[in-house]
Amino acid sequence: MKNPNLRKLAEIRDALNSKFYEREKQVEGILVALLSRQHMLMIGPAGTAKSALSVELAKIINGTTYFQWLLTRFSTPEEVFGPLSLKDLEKGIYKRVTTTKMPEAHLVFLDEIFKANSAILNSLLTLINERLFYNDGSPVQVPLMSVIGASNEYPEEGEGLEALFDRFLLRFEIDFIADETNFVSMMKGIGQTQEMPSITKEELTQLQLLTDEVFIPDEVYEALSRIRIELRDEGIRPSDRRFKQSLSVLQAKALLNQRQVVNIDDIEILENALWETVDQISTVSNVIRNHSQNAVTQSLYTIQNEATDVYYSMVQDHSPEAGMEANVKMKALLADLNQLKTHNQSRKADINGLIDKVTSMQHEILDRILDPYYFEAQKGKRKSTSVFF
Template structure:
């Protein structure tokens, strides 16, 4: 029955070029009932991706707003009811506004001002909106916040930033062919799958039921200890909330048990400041990946750097050096393939890529 989630993931990946990571993060946030922050320049499909997902969930109320420093509470939470105001009651009419939405997209979220910040924080964290002092439970599942930049220290937005469990950076399309296809709009009219709001709630329930083995808990404790050694201290609450991300990740992979590799998603959740990102990512990968996966990532990154360097230099000496380095990586991959035949499905595609890069250097740079 989880095939619908896979269909939605594949359809969004087809519609939006080079957004696989963001699509997965968005689905995980929705299934886990957590919030996602997208950081990147304007024109990188942040709002389009959120709006498309909201269309897929039939029956879901969707609210989208661009915040400025002059935004007022009325814009997000609704105007005061004139009828109630005549009685001396300060009650807002929330119809069509954020307190009645299941999925919310707030653009330039760090432009939030003090007039709306307290109500926004309460709604995000507790799913409660205080209307005339009366707490009203909201149907909110997920807020997708977007910004062109991170908040600066001293702006009083640390609490708002902390409310977003998942944080992803978004950039422009890199691959030329994907860029051309985007310009042509070759996938714009593709039919999209859909699920009902009740089906989504059922998926969320199943995500909550995904089993987390003791091995995962022990690994999280190890990651926490290693992060503390680096002076990085995610809160106990953030670790606790992160369990839902792991469960949602497993469900998307059509599993009913969390595996160690699911912990990789926490490289987008456990850092507190931008300068901690790389350290957190390294510690998470070190503990969530087996040796083979880590080695394959290292080889791919190294081959990419070699290719970039030789393209920039372009000399015969650089080409010869690059060829020797790529040959060494090729030999390492062949040795891994021979020693770990059960992992050939992962190793051979990378071996092919490295060999193609070596061929490119010998033909283009060396003219052989």
């Protein structure tokens, strides 16, 4: 797919991954949310780069309006939606001045979103779900693309926040950096001063339209149906609406990996979409991974077997011709692996591991091809062996 905007999208993902350590899933999630015009929630302790990631993304997209706010129990509608117009109020018109506030933003970050009180909640729900803001009773279409929500904790039951929680199709848990090498790199500021790529609002809009055109094959629909049945057997019942909305997420993930067709393994991202309560996360993840990873796993298994066969065939046939042929086949297998990695970033670690193994086999083959004494020695072995028998 030779689209320059897709190249920019790949550059943005790489740059964000270089700047934010151990946030690959969240980076993918926030870009998928943006492409699919869905909303994303990050749940985790303070100091885990939730707001920093959102701010950085807003800087990258030129021409968009960004709104960020920290909600508290005492936040007022004026803070989020704008103050009342005093001139209109004198005329008995209840109208808000929305300049620089959420109703005029393309990208929104709301921190501690579950602190939203009832005075804010109803307008927030309508704005997020329907992209409408009622000003003096009249519905106004808003330019909102995505809301990125963040919270240090899950909403408590009985607080009336279920509807707000449901508005976020993608939900990611986030934690502190686990790997010590990454932690030290973060402390040193490695990757923090790099020049970040950018994309215009118009280019992003084109990508969003392109996302809508990504083809979903029947095998993906059938897999989703099987997942729905298995989840139902476990007592987990995502709504039909949530499944329907998830299709746009699959299309966005495929486009992010520069494909025009959804693959079975794209379904893996739905482990962040099809659960409703914390105790369901593990079960949903297991069910979805059983369906999504089969295709990539099978490809890796096939390539590994082919590489092993090529290597041992070359060991048994000691001729230079066999060595050259084996080298060509190894190159082809490595090309397949790199292509697989490009389209399956979530399995990057597994694919890189096999790339290392196949590369090691290829190097040994090349060493034997380039060694002038190797084949002469093998010839001598064959002669002595034939005499012996």
